[in-house]
Amino acid sequence: MDTPLDLSYDVFAKACPSRNTLEHVTGRWGGLTLGALYEGSLRFNELRRRVDGVSEKMLSQTLQALERDGLVHREAQPTNPPRVDYELTPLGRGVAERLVGLIEFVEGRMDDVLAARQRYDETRGAR
Secondary structure: OOOOOOOOOOOOOOOOHHHHHHHHHHOHHHHHHHHHHHOOOEEHHHHHHHOOOOOHHHHHHHHHHHHHOOOEEEEEEOOOOOEEEEEEOHHHHHHHHHHHHHHHHHHHOHHHHHHHHHHHHHHHHOO
């Protein structure tokens, strides 16, 4: 089915296809995968080690979704054993740049977040 290129997208609309892409990008594994690939091309197992805690199955599903969305390029080398490299496409790099900015902001403000959590927990525990 062809989609017109001048279609306005609204991520807040339930049926909008941009919502799926946003979910792929901002989901736990999608965001971490894009952030890791922003550092450079990685093989599957290198990527799996970099994204600590992701299962092989989840990483594979995440990469397929990001590849389908045009954010990740998969290149299989015809070697024995096969070598598969993953890298960001230009579109994926643009998305990852924005995501890495958010990651750096969150990491830089974690002292504030942890203090807020402690205040919250103390308030809730005092009831």
